Amino acid sequence: MEFLIYFILLALFAEIIGTVGGFGSSMLFVPIAGYFLDFHSVLGVTALYHLSSNISKIYFFREGFDKKLIINMGISSVIFVIIGALLSNYFPSKTLEILLAIFLILISLILLIFKSIKIQPTQTNSIFGGILSGFIAGLLGTGGAIRGITMAAFNLKTSVFIATSAVIDLGIDLSRSVVYTYNGFVHKDDLYLIPILLVVSIIGTFIGKKILEKLSEEQFKSTVLALILLTGCVTLGKFLF
Secondary structure (H helix, E strand, O other), X not given: OHHHHHHHHHHHHHHHHHHHHOOOOHHHHHHXXXXXXXXXXXXXXXXXXXXXXXXXXXXXXXXOXXXXXXXXXXXXXXXXXXXXXXXXXXXXXXHHHHHHHHHHHHXXXXXXHOOOOOOOOOHHHHHHHHHHHHHHHHHHOOOHHHHHHXXXXXXXXXXXXXXXXXXXXXXXXXXXXXXXXXXXOOOHHHOOHHHHHHHHHHHHHHHHHHHHHHOOHHHHHHHHHHHHHHHHHHHHHHHXX
């Protein structure tokens, strides 16, 4: 019971932070869940959890979507998340968790140091961003930061940004859920967490939306990135010390 309470509170925290920061909850949820479950199980639970999380975001931020981005990024993301998810079956849990920690440290440092980093808003870049974010999401469980960097180039309204990202992520999660189930990452013993996480995702998204109404994304982003950096360092540290 104590495990469940901690898990729920940390998942709620990750959902709120992910909604406000624009990076998606998985950047915090995946490493946090790794303290409670083996990493392959984390991938399976995360994919199913994110299905409900993204449906919540689509509902709460349904004012509009960027259809062109959904097509360009969505199709490439879905194709490459399947490839990444298939490859995840060939790596031990420990290796994937170390790779995730390194990825979180690098991506957070890059975004903290080069705050003005921007790419050109072209079709080619949106497709390439979809390829990279999809592949990493399939292999390591989280690719939202790369998708966020790519989408930021198109200067979308916050509500459109979150809704468009959620639609793309929904396609990613549907695809990798099938592959992870095939890989044996979705275990019957963990399925009781899904309805709990569904409620967590709704509450977390709602709270995140309310916070966004009070703060600009930029005001919050540095704090979020610092938390992601800390999470990556702690995750890596447990294998080094």
